[in-house]
Amino acid sequence: MLVLASTCQLFSWHDINYSQELIVQDFYLPIKTAHMSLAMISLLGFIIRGWWAINSSALLQQRWVKNAPHIVDTLLLTTAVLLMIILGQHPGNQGWILAKLIALVFYIGFGTLAIKRAPTRATKILFFGLAIATFAYIIGVAIAHHPTSWLGVT
């Protein structure tokens, strides 16, 4: 009886682990695809707003143009957190994720300077370029899984 009970327990544990694994497998790819798509939407939106900022376009003042990036960036970060939970990897145990997080702060900073705060057209262009370069660095880090970014891509 004891053997039967422990065998049942063993099987149910096995089933639980198995179904948890299935859930992780089911969600990993769609979430990663969403994360990558949101990153591309974020970049595209930034390029368009950067272009409007450099050319002092009134289109930049539309309410939805100001709000949409916050929604996209919140979703981008949400998918990043979900990926970290699924993979059990985070800035505390993976240098490349920490590098991404720090670079993201720079990307947001350069982006804000380019679109809002830079006083002249030349400085807007400069910060726009720096933001794009930071974004390219982040993609390299994501692919290489290493802070050396594109230099680490084999």
Ligand code: HEM
């Ligand atoms: C502008 C910001 C970001 C961009 C452009 C970006 C881009 C990407 C790309 C292209 C991938 C797929 C890489 C691959 O496996 O081929 C990816 C995966 C991932 N990203 Fe991001 N990401 C950004 C922000 C973040 C942030 C802030 C975090 C966490 C703090 C993060 C965490 C992750 C994780 C955990 C993966 C999964 C890696 C794997 O499947 O092994 N991402 N990201």
